[in-house]
Amino acid sequence: MREITGAVIERSGSPVVIETLRLADPLPGEMLVRMTAAGVCHSDLHVRDGDWVRSGPVVMGHEGAGVVEAVGPGLDPSVVGQSVALSWLAPCLRCRECQRGRQWLCVGSPAYRHAGVDGTPRLSRADGTPVLSYLSIGTMSTAQVVPASAVVVMPDGVPAEVAALIGCGVSTGVGAVVKTAQVRPGDTVAVIGLGGVGLSCVMGAVLAGARRIVAVDISRTKLDLAGSIGATHAVLADPASPEATIEGIRAAAGDGGLDFVFEAIGNPATVAQAIAVLPPGGTAVLVGLTRFGQQASFEVFPFVDGGRRIIGSNYGSAVAAVDFPAYAEAYLAGHLPIDRLIDRRLALPELEDAFDRLRAGTVARQVIIF
Ligand SMILES: NC(=O)c1ccc[n+]([C@@H]2O[C@H](COP(=O)([O-])OP(=O)(O)OC[C@H]3O[C@@H](n4cnc5c(N)ncnc54)[C@H](O)[C@@H]3O)[C@@H](O)[C@H]2O)c1
Ligand SMILES: [Zn+2]
Ligand SMILES: [Zn+2]
DSSP states (O other): OEEEEEEEESSTTOOOEEEEEEEOOOOTTEEEEEEEEEEEOHHHHHHHTTSSOOOSSEEOOOOEEEEEEEEOTTSOGGGTTOEEEEOSSOOOSOSHHHHTTOGGGOSSOGGGGTSOTTSSOSEEOTTOOEEEEGGGTOOSBSEEEEEGGGEEEOOTTOOHHHHHHIIIIIHHHHHIIIIIIOOOTTOEEEEEOOSHHHHHHHHHHHHHTOSEEEEEESOHHHHHHHHHTTOOEEEEOOTTOHHHHHHHHHHHHOTTOOSEEEEOSOOHHHHHHHHHTOOTTOEEEEOSOOOTTOOOOOOHHHHHHTTOEEEEOSGGGOOHHHHHHHHHHHHHTTSOOGGGGEEEEEOGGGHHHHHHHHHHTOOSEEEEEO
8 A cells, every 4th residue: 555646537527636545555467557657648638528428536647657666466576667658458368359369449458447457446535435547547646556468568768758658649640550541651641630649640651651641730830740750741721611621631632632531639520521531442540539429420422432431440459568569669760759749748736737738739749747
């Protein structure tokens, strides 16, 4: 048992309160991780703002890195002291999807209960109230007990803030391109929405050898950032005039049209745009997540007639134990400029301010440094 400091919301839609909590020791199958960095992803904001209904109280955060401080009974202690990135979908390794290698679709993960491997929380308030940890890793806290299958050791030399981003934004965006869509050298790609996830799609498109990479956002600053990491064309979106945005994307894509368009916002209007810009044979890859219950629509006849496709991409089809070290090595080799996405570092108590900036769209990726 030890004391930690964590960013707690009482329930979805409630403001963040920084609290001192009690953290129990790890059980078999769990590890104690001291957090070193935690990214602020729009999925955290969906929870904070009540777009997604989740129970609480819960310690926020699902993108993080740390150092293993202790392991539960029966686990190999040689991992103690190692720098790690955390997966927000600790695979159960037993369900049918895990068994067939599709861990990003695991149905038996403790993450869905936002608690330890046995489904009970390791955190509590001084009065004994149990406190959940978001997706079982609750990275916006000084330390957590997490499922061992969420822990991925990082190669030497990877900065904590880079490891944190590999835990969500990078794996989600890069993986959507190289794993889910399997973009090939010479393909033409557009990315709508250039937050941490969309910029990672751009990095993934560069890594995959895409010939043209059309970046689309309402912010000129983000378009410039995308250009500096390899986007070849920029389209300043005008939400008031979707037709103009669609024309702009089509023009930037050139004669051959787009092979793939990645929607990295989670807005029905931009989902519709992603489908509308597709030429025959093109594929829309939906990465952004909407509020629960939202629907999007498209005109069916040309979609079918043109053999177009729509696919959803969860966690960039990540198998964390394999893909996290690969993304880290690509960073070290200079092929994934992950550090370029980070435009603000903050302390845990500044989290509400960080959410304000994310809501306003004025930041790329913010990272809490512990
Ligand atoms: N599929 C997954 O597994 C997965 C994983 C992580 C995050 N997500 C989701 O991905 C989405 C993006 O996350 P993020 O952290 O990068 O968010 P973010 O808020 O940092 O980025 C969104 C970007 O979209 C831009 N934008 C907003 N409205 C626009 C419009 N009408 N046209 C063009 N651009 C517009 C903003 O300027 C911003 O740059 C969120 O919905 C998040 O929940 C999905
Ligand atoms: Zn995320
Ligand atoms: Zn599973």
